[in-house]
Amino acid sequence: MLPLKDKDRPIAVALLGAGCCPRCILRFCCVSLQSAYRQPHEDILLELQRFIHAKVADESCGTAEEIPTDSPPCKKVRVETEQGGELPEGGEEISVVEGKSKICVVCLGVLQDFCNKDFAKKVAETVTSEKYEFDSLVLSVSLPAQLSVREHSAWLLIKTKVREKGLCLGKDDIIQVKEAFKWILQSLLSQQLGVPVVSKSPLEVSVGFTHPETDGDCHFLAAACSGCFKPAKNKLSLFTRMAVAKALERISEESFRRKFPCPPCPPATKCTVQEVQCLHAPVFVAGRYNKFSRTLPQTPWVIDGERRMESSVEELITTPLLASFQAEGFNFSSSGREDVDVRTLGNGRPFAVELLNPHRTRFSPAEVRKIQEAINKSSDKIGVRDLQIVTRDAVGHMKEGEEEKTKSYSALIWTHKAIEEQDLEFINDIKDLSIAQKTPLRVLHRRPLAVRQRVIHTMATRFRDNHHFYLQLRTQAGTYIKEFVHGDFGRTKPSLGDLMKMETDILELDVESVDVDWPPVVTDPGSGENPDLPGSPQHGGTP
Amino acid sequence: MDETEVRRTPSVIDRYFTRWYKTDLKGKPCEDHCILQHSNRICVITLAESHPLLQKGKAIQSVSYQISAGCSRLQNKVSGKSKRGGQFLTELAPLCRIKSSDGEEYTLYSCVRGRLLEVNEDILTRPNLLLEKPCAEGYIAVLLPKFEESKSLTDTLLTRAQYEDILLKRSAVKVDQ
Numbered sequence: 001m002l003p004l005k006d007k008d009r010p011i012a013v014a015l016l017g018a019g020c021c022p023r024c025i026l027r028f029c030c031v032s033l034q035s036a037y038r039q040p041h042e043d044i045l046l047e048l049q050r051f052i053h054a055k056v057a058d059e060s061c062g063t064a065e066e067i068p069t070d071s072p073p074c075k076k077v078r079v080e081t082e083q084g085g086e087l088p089e090g091g092e093e094i095s096v097v098e099g100k101s102k103i104c105v106v107c108l109g110v111l112q113d114f115c116n117k118d119f120a121k122k123v124a125e126t127v128t129s130e131k132y133e134f135d136s137l138v139l140s141v142s143l144p145a146q147l148s149v150r151e152h153s154a155w156l157l158i159k160t161k162v163r164e165k166g167l168c169l170g171k172d173d174i175i176q177v178k179e180a181f182k183w184i185l186q187s188l189l190s191q192q193l194g195v196p197v198v199s200k201s202p203l204e205v206s207v208g209f210t211h212p213e214t215d216g217d218c219h220f221l222a223a224a225c226s227g228c229f230k231p232a233k234n235k236l237s238l239f240t241r242m243a244v245a246k247a248l249e250r251i252s253e254e255s256f257r258r259k260f261p262c263p264p265c266p267p268a269t270k271c272t273v274q275e276v277q278c279l280h281a282p283v284f285v286a287g288r289y290n291k292f293s294r295t296l297p298q299t300p301w302v303i304d305g306e307r308r309m310e311s312s313v314e315e316l317i318t319t320p321l322l323a324s325f326q327a328e329g330f331n332f333s334s335s336g337r338e339d340v341d342v343r344t345l346g347n348g349r350p351f352a353v354e355l356l357n358p359h360r361t362r363f364s365p366a367e368v369r370k371i372q373e374a375i376n377k378s379s380d381k382i383g384v385r386d387l388q389i390v391t392r393d394a395v396g397h398m399k400e401g402e403e404e405k406t407k408s409y410s411a412l413i414w415t416h417k418a419i420e421e422q423d424l425e426f427i428n429d430i431k432d433l434s435i436a437q438k439t440p441l442r443v444l445h446r447r448p449l450a451v452r453q454r455v456i457h458t459m460a461t462r463f464r465d466n467h468h469f470y471l472q473l474r475t476q477a478g479t480y481i482k483e484f485v486h487g488d489f490g491r492t493k494p495s496l497g498d499l500m501k502m503e504t505d506i507l508e509l510d511v512e513s514v515d516v517d518w519p520p521v522v523t524d525p526g527s528g529e530n531p532d533l534p535g536s537p538q539h540g541g542t543p
Numbered sequence: 544m545d546e547t548e549v550r551r552t553p554s555v556i557d558r559y560f561t562r563w564y565k566t567d568l569k570g571k572p573c574e575d576h577c578i579l580q581h582s583n584r585i586c587v588i589t590l591a592e593s594h595p596l597l598q599k600g601k602a603i604q605s606v607s608y609q610i611s612a613g614c615s616r617l618q619n620k621v622s623g624k625s626k627r628g629g630q631f632l633t634e635l636a637p638l639c640r641i642k643s644s645d646g647e648e649y650t651l652y653s654c655v656r657g658r659l660l661e662v663n664e665d666i667l668t669r670p671n672l673l674l675e676k677p678c679a680e681g682y683i684a685v686l687l688p689k690f691e692e693s694k695s696l697t698d699t700l701l702t703r704a705q706y707e708d709i710l711l712k713r714s715a716v717k718v719d720q
Contacts, residue, residue: 416547438661442559445583445687449621449660467548486555489587490665490672490680503679505555 002026002047003033010161011169012052018157018263021104022048023111027175028158034183041112105263106150107177108211109270110143115181119273120188126276127193127205131326133361134280136201137193139186141178142208144271145237145244146217150264151177152248157262202281202361208274214267215239220259221247283355285321286390286398286519287372288348289313289334293381294341294508298334309340316382318353320375326359335398335516336407336477339509346408346513348385352395363389369524386522397518402477406457408512409481410472412464413496416503424461424469427499432457438491440483454479471496472512482506556678563700564591565654566709569635573713576654577678578700584693586655588638588684590677593710595649597677602644603670608662610637616662616684626687629658634699638662638684641673655696657688 004012008029015025022044023037031037036044103109113119127137155171162169185207186197218239222229225247229238248256256262291313301309314332322330334351338344363371365388372387433456439447455476462470473481480492485506487495497504556562560579568574575591590597608616616638621629632638632653639662641649653659662684666673672681688696701709 414548414550414552418548441581441585441587441685442583444660444685445581445585446624448623449626487680489682490663490676505552507552 002036002044002051003031004029004048004051007162007165007167009052010165011158012048014158014161015154015263016048016052018154019102019105019266020154020263021102021107021109021112023115023180024104024106024154024177027177027180028154030169030173030175032175037111037115037180037183038187041115103267103270105266106147106154108144108147108150108209108214108267110147110177110181110209111184113270114209114273115184115188117188117192120185120192123185123189123205123207123276124192127278130278130359132203132278132280132359134195134201134203136196136198137189137203137205138199138201139182139189139197140204140206141181141185142206143178143241144209144211144215145239145241146211146214147177148241148244148248149217149221149260150214152256153260153262153264156253156256204279204281206277206279208277209271210274211267211269211271213269217260217264218244221251224255224259225250280357280359280361282392283325283327283358283361284352284390284392284395285325285355285368285387286350286352286394287317287384287387288350288514288519289317289344290346290348290383290385291338291342291344291381292383294343296381297340298337299332301340311379311381313382316379317351317375317384320371320378321353321355324363324371324374325355325361327355327357329356330354331356333395333398335402335405335514338511339482342509342511344511344514346511348383349511349514350398350516350518352390352398352519354392354395365522369522386519388519388522390519394519398516400516405477405515406474407477407479407514408472408474410470410510410512411481411485411506412508413469413471413485414505414507415467415469415500418466419463419469419500420466421463423500424463427459427461427471430456430459430499433459433494435479435484435495436493437480437483438488440480440488441491452478456484468507481509560587562703563697564703564706565634565652565700566591566593566706568652568654569650574649575706576652578654579678579682580697584688584690585660586657586686586688586696587682588651588654588686589682590651590673591706592677593713594677595647596641596643597674601674603673604642604644606666606670606673607640608638608667610640616659617664619659619662621658621660626658626660629660629687632657632659632686641670651683653684653686654700655686655688656692657686657696660685660687 011028012025015028020028022041025048026036026044104112151174152171155169155174159169189205190197215237221244222238228243228247228250230243231238232240295309297309297312299314300312301307318330318332321327331354332351333354334349336349338349368387368389372384375382375384375387435454435456437452437454439449439452456479457474457476459474460472462472464470471485473484475481480488483492483495485496485504487493487497487504495504556579559581561582563578563580564575565578566573566575568576573593573595575593577589577591579587579589581587595601596603610616616630619628619630621627633656634652634654636653638651638653641651643649663672663680663682666681666683673683675681
């Protein structure tokens with residue numbers, strides 16, 4: 001039994017006459033009982049017909065016909081069912097044939113042929129074939145924009161019927177096509193795949209419908225409501241669902257009825273379903289990297305299609321990750337970065353990799369450690385530690401470090417004039433030196449021209465010979481060390497050369513520490529210590 | 544013991560820049576400029592070592608960036624990554640005017656086509672920088688040529704080798720005289 005009331009009868013009659021499918025009729029009658037929609041649609045049709053012909057105790061005859069008149073005469077009904085028989089009862093006359101091949105004028109078949117086990121099976125097969133790891137999924141459905149136009153037309157049609165009865169039917173009370181469709185398909189899909197279909201899940205299964213035959217249905221809205229339609233770069237069509245919905249809100253009933261038939265024209269074909277798309281939410285992997293090479297760029301160095309330098313920090317870290325997680329793409333970010341010719345020693349620099357659409361997501365700490373070992377074995381130019389899976393929010397900690405935390409460096413300095421050990425002592429005593437750096441010439445082509453105030457917190461020197469010494473510095477984030485040493489044509493003031501009153505240059509630079517305490521240290525439960533990194537050369541030597 | 548060391552390793556200029564030259568600017572003998580072109584296409588305009596100002600005994604009386612009544616290179620303001628607002632200069636656009644204490648006046652020129660990013664304001668307060676460190680703190684200006692022109696802009700400039708050739712020819716002429 002369908003939860004229909006007497007007031008729904010004229011709606012049902014009108015819509016059936018207009019060419020609506022049984023489920024759409026339930027929607028317009030505001031039936032919110034999900035199980036009603038899940039019945040096979042022949043059953044719903046039968047029950048609808050039974051409802052239509054049911055005699056109401058106090059009423060002698062029914063109401064509206066498909067020809068809108070004010071007088072409600074009683075007429076005999078001839079309704080042909082799918083079986084070709086006739087219902088023996090009397091009632092209203094409806095001159096429509098409800099046949100198997102008739103496609104619903106409102107939902108264009110979405111609530112007819114795609115609400116069964118077979119379709120759910122097809123969708124399930126696509127999901128299984130992509131071999132994701134998942135214990136739930138979210139179903140997202142996209143319908144062609146013209147469905148709202150047709151819905152609007154059907155609503156206008158029955159609005160008058162409802163008003164005649166002195167009742168009110170708000171457009172918002174009507175169950176949406178998408179909602180009804182999901183009520184049916186979600187439970188079928190859940191049965192097929194053995195997992196719950198929920199409202200929020202890392203795995204999104206998208207089912208999209210198109211209906212090129214009726215795409216033109218929306219076009220009249222552009223003329224009637226030109227303000228709603230602005231060509232946006234990323235949208236394929238001007239007639240987006242949002243724009244169409246907006247226009248339908250604004251357009252008057254008269255203008256609509258002038259340009260669009262009420263009820264809508266019956267379509268020749270049903271909707272086509274596009275390829276089912278699966279998308280898994282990204283997984284974030286973080287760690288710290290060391291860079292032992294002075295000829296390794298951060299990102300691939302390609303000019304005019306030609307690779308200028310072999311490999312990169314990014315590629316060495318992400319290639320094994322992409323393979324293990326079976327991901328389709330990545331975004332690599334780190335807490336600052338260093339030049340090609342600068343090594344990163346000490347604890348290394350924090351980094352995070354966003355792995356896009358990963359097909360494998362479940363990794364135990366032991367498995368993650370194995371991936372870390374694989375990365376470290378693959379090249380002696382980098383080393384990775386503390387590799388771990390993190391959340392998206394955690395990545396924010398890393399970027400904090402880039403702006404706020406301090407960094408420590410060690411540099412090999414050349415001096416133009418000869419020096420003695422005591423000439424360097426004063427440098428050790430300098431604390432929190434403020435310097436002003438104009439944008440260095442070497443990055444000025446891609447950065448705005450500005451003056452940056454930075455602080456050199458501490459310095460320590462180690463004499464090597466009359467023209468060389470090692471300088472260790474701890475500085476504010478964002479300080480250009482090379483320019484501090486050689487002065488950059490006097491555009492960094494004061495420079496080391498200014499302090500020492502002679503020309504100085506930097507021969508080598510190493511990052512000693514990036515003072516961010518994220519990501520958390522991963523301890524190996526076996527040894528209780530960090531696993532050793534391969535090939536970490538002695539400080540001061542040139543590899 | 545050597546007080547200063549002759550470098551065995553490349554200097555900052557050697558590492559990042561190519562030296563180009565323009566000689567006898569506007570036909571004036573020996574008024575030579577040296578253009579330091581960075582590998583990222585930015586050009587730093589400096590005096591070449593053969594310029595009269597850099598010869599022994601010269602002292603600078605004044606430096607001015609006021610090119611004409613309505614134009615001062617000090618007014619140049621750039622903003623943003625694309626350096627909007629910078630004056631676009633052609634090869635013979637004047638950069639600054641210098642008076643030496645012996646009464647001579649010299650004009651220094653852009654030498655390359657490009658957007659003016661900055662002029663060296665330090666030489667206004669310390670003109671000696673120009674004499675002591677013409678290739679470092681005593682630079683004149685920084686220009687950003689158009690991306691499409693970055694290769695062709697050196698077509699009208701001399702390489703270091705060509706420049707040295709000219710210097711040789713000049714001293715030969717002097718000997719003859």
